[in-house]
Amino acid sequence: xxxxxxxxxxxxxxxxxxxxxxxPDLLGRILVRTTPDGPIALRLTxxxxxxxxxxxxxxxYRGRTARNDVMFGPPGHVYVYFTYGMWHCxxxxxxxxxxxxxxxxxxxxxxxxxxxxxxxxxxxxxxxxLAKGPARLATALGVDRALDGTDACAPEGSPLTLLxxxxxxxxxxxxxxxxxxxGDGGVHPWRFWIADDPTxxxxxxxxxxxxxx
Numbered sequence: 081x082x083x084x085x086x087x088x089x090x091x092x093x094x095x096x097x098x099x100x101x102x103x104p105d106l107l108g109r110i111l112v113r114t115t116p117d118g119p120i121a122l123r124l125t126x127x128x129x130x131x132x133x134x135x136x137x138x139x140x141y142r143g144r145t146a147r148n149d150v151m152f153g154p155p156g157h158v159y160v161y162f163t164y165g166m167w168h169c170x171x172x173x174x175x176x177x178x179x180x181x182x183x184x185x186x187x188x189x190x191x192x193x194x195x196x197x198x199x200x201x202x203x204x205x206x207x208x209x210l211a212k213g214p215a216r217l218a219t220a221l222g223v224d225r226a227l228d229g230t231d232a233c234a235p236e237g238s239p240l241t242l243l244x245x246x247x248x249x250x251x252x253x254x255x256x257x258x259x260x261x262x263g264d265g266g267v268h269p270w271r272f273w274i275a276d277d278p279t280x281x282x283x284x285x286x287x288x289x290x291x292x293x
Contacts, residue, residue: 085191087110089242090243092154096155096176097175103272104272108245111124111240112240113222121193122211122220124187125188126271128186128271129268130171131270133179136264137258137262137263138151140152152179152180160225168219171185184214188279201219254273260284
């Protein structure tokens with residue numbers, strides 16, 4: 081008999097740890113997005129860690145800006161950024177306040193509110209593709225910059241909450257290079273995923289974007 085996921089919210093102390101401890105521990109946790117149309121729940125299956133001043137791939141590598149301000153804490157808040165002029169991506173801030181680090185949520189399995197997610201992801205052929213990749217995940221959940229800075233550890237009323245779920249066994253966790261990260265930041269094996277899970281996105285090395293002539 082498969083145990084039911086634990087619906088207890090994760091405390092702020094869970095996120096107030098080094099990013100490389102938090103990232104793999106997020107696998108199997110449940111992210112709940114509360115919307116006026118109803119809740120959508122997602123089981124996290126793939127994440128990437130970004131370690132601020134120690135990480136050339138991090139948005140906070142060169143210091144604090146208006147864009148990355150949320151990354152500097154407190155832990156347990158949501159950092160949302162807009163990329164390529166069309167997509168949003170969602171991160172969870174972790175580590176001690178004042179030291180920027182965050183975990184990018186790369187993929188997951190929609191376990192509740194599938195119909196709501198399908199309406200946002202009309203191009204998905206199968207349900208396993210609804211949140212297969214960070215932009216798809218944010219789109220399926222209806223996450224955009226309006227949710228930047230949201231406290232996912234708020235005692236009640238937050239539009240985004242992390243539940244305990246069912247943590248993944250260590251022997252089921254895999255790690256490797258981060259997807260699409262250029263330069264020195266691309267070598268870190270800080271992408272973590274659940275082995276053989278069909279919702280995990282494929283690895284892609286960084287490809288320089290060509291300027292239009």
